[in-house]
Amino acid sequence: MNENETELKVQALVDGELTGRxxxxxxxxxxxxxxxxxxxxxLTAVRxxxxxxxxxxxxxxxxxxxxxxxxxxxxxxxxxxxxLARPASSAKRLxxxxxxxxxxxxxxxxxxxxxxxxxxxxxxxxxxxELELSIEDIDVMTFNTGDDTMSVVWLDYSIDLQQDKIDLWxx
Amino acid sequence: xxxxxxxxxxxxxxxxxxxxxxxxxxFEELVSRYRDRIYVRAYSIMxxxxxxxxxxxxxxxxxxxxxxxFHGEASFPTWxxxxxxxxxxxxxxxxxxxxxxxxxxxxxxxxxxxxxxxMETVDPIEGLGREELRERIDAALAKLSDxxxxxxxxxxxEQLEYREIAVKMDTSIGTVMSRLFYARKRLAxxxxxxxxxxxxxx
Numbered sequence: 023m024n025e026n027e028t029e030l031k032v033q034a035l036v037d038g039e040l041t042g043r044x045x046x047x048x049x050x051x052x053x054x055x056x057x058x059x060x061x062x063x064x065l066t067a068v069r070x071x072x073x074x075x076x077x078x079x080x081x082x083x084x085x086x087x088x089x090x091x092x093x094x095x096x097x098x099x100x101x102x103x104x105x106l107a108r109p110a111s112s113a114k115r116l117x118x119x120x121x122x123x124x125x126x127x128x129x130x131x132x133x134x135x136x137x138x139x140x141x142x143x144x145x146x147x148x149x150x151x152e153l154e155l156s157i158e159d160i161d162v163m164t165f166n167t168g169d170d171t172m173s174v175v176w177l178d179y180s181i182d183l184q185q186d187k188i189d190l191w192x193x
Numbered sequence: 194x195x196x197x198x199x200x201x202x203x204x205x206x207x208x209x210x211x212x213x214x215x216x217x218x219x220f221e222e223l224v225s226r227y228r229d230r231i232y233v234r235a236y237s238i239m240x241x242x243x244x245x246x247x248x249x250x251x252x253x254x255x256x257x258x259x260x261x262x263f264h265g266e267a268s269f270p271t272w273x274x275x276x277x278x279x280x281x282x283x284x285x286x287x288x289x290x291x292x293x294x295x296x297x298x299x300x301x302x303x304x305x306x307x308x309x310x311x312m313e314t315v316d317p318i319e320g321l322g323r324e325e326l327r328e329r330i331d332a333a334l335a336k337l338s339d340x341x342x343x344x345x346x347x348x349x350x351e352q353l354e355y356r357e358i359a360v361k362m363d364t365s366i367g368t369v370m371s372r373l374f375y376a377r378k379r380l381a382x383x384x385x386x387x388x389x390x391x392x393x394x395x
Contacts (some may be wrong), residue, residue, distance in 0.1 A: 030370045033377075037348070039355050068377045071384075072349040077331040081232045081249070082242050088228055089221055092253045096217075099254060 032058055036065040205269055213260045224253055227270045231277050237346045238281040240335050248284060252277035278351055282361055285339055321393060333383035341376035348373055 028051075034040040035048050052058045081088055166173050198211065200222040211219035231252055235245035255276050256263075263272055321329075334342055340362075347358045355373075359366045388394045 030367075030374055033374050034355070034370060037355070037373075064381070065377065068381050069349075071326070071330065072345070075327050075330045076233060076237055076346075076350045077327050079229065079233045079236055081228050081246065083246060085225055085228060088246075088250070089224055091250050092224060092257075093217065093221070095250060095254045096257050099258065 028058065029061060032061050033065055036062060036069055206265065209260070209263065209265075209269055212257070213263075220257060223269065227273060228253075230270055231273055234274050234346075234350070235277050235281055237334070237350060238278065238343055239284065240342070244284065248277060248280045251280055255280070274351060278347065279361070282343070285343065289339075321388075329384060329387055330380075333380050333387065336383055337376060337379060340372055341379060344369060344372040345376045345380065 031040060031044075031048055032052065035045055035052075040048065052062050164173060164175050198216075198219070200208065200218055203211075203219070203222070205223070205226070208219045208223050212223060228249065232245055232249045235248045235252070236242065239245050239248065252273060256273055259276075263269065267275075334345065337345065343362065344358060347353045347361065348355075353361070355366050355369050358369045362369065385394070
């Protein structure tokens with residue numbers, strides 16, 4: 023260990039940063055070395071002088087003015103933060119309206135689609151009306167009244183109906 | 194009508210809790226209690242009134258923004274003091290980047306020269322009041338380089354350990370020890386000089 027390192031170790035000992043075996047060994051050296059003993063004493067004295075030596079000072083502006091500057095800066099920062107966050111919150115607000123509207127629009131579309139694909143059951147079908155389906159999976163039952171004035175056609179929609187798959191002719 | 198909280202008589206933890214939920218008046222009370230203390234710490238490092246005021250204000254703004262992160266591990270003023278110290282160190286780094294490094298480089302190479310100087314003996318002086326001694330120490334601190342003064346302030350006043358100072362100053366523990374040693378040596382020398390000049394010691 024060179025002289026400079028030893029000095030730094032003595033300082034670390036004074037500062038309580040050197041512990042354990044290393045501290046014990048150094049203490050033993052200090053007892054037998056005049057130079058190290060002096061250094062230890064001087065560093066201890068400097069530490070003693072510095073304890074609580076920070077000179078108290080008063081803020082060189084009035085408390086009210088200081089606070090007004092702080093509060094203005096806080097408000098400014100908060101405004102800026104809000105401004106940065108605004109696009110996200112606007113988008114959220116927009117979605118809050120758009121999503122239900124889109125849902126309603128989809129529902130209307132589906133209903134209107136079903137309206138165009140489903141046969142109008144209010145129509146009275148005569149025995150001479152013909153129903154032709156291109157998909158065989160759809161179950162169809164037909165009832166004719168005894169006097170043949172009315173026919174009821176029962177369609178089982180267990181699959182999705184698409185207009186291009188079903189051709190209806192009402193003669 | 195609910196009574197307004199008595200801010201001036203409220204205890205610090207209560208004020209902090211109120212401030213955490215957005216009570217600006219509680220925060221104002223905290224500012225009024227600790228503004229000088231925070232300013233002193235900023236001034237000790239920066240040695241410039243205007244900068245110290247600005248950095249103190251910034252520290253309070255940061256404290257408001259980070260109140261959620263304060264969980265009372267240290268006292269509120271200690272927590273604040275750490276904030277203002279960090280801001281001062283950032284400012285010193287910024288200043289260092291802004292100016293040529295020639296002065297800093299010169300300071301760093303004064304080590305071996307200072308190394309040959311003996312550590313001065315400065316014992317408490319008879320007849321010299323604590324306040325006067327403080328003022329002399331303060332004047333001596335003002336004459337130290339930024340790096341030497343900062344390491345003294347962080348160790349002696351901010352009461353950080355070597356390890357913590359190394360992290361804050363972005364350097365090694367060895368450098369912190371070395372800077373602290375030379376800073377104390379220089380400080381002791383400056384004090385002795387001023388005391389001799391005034392005939393307080395031979």
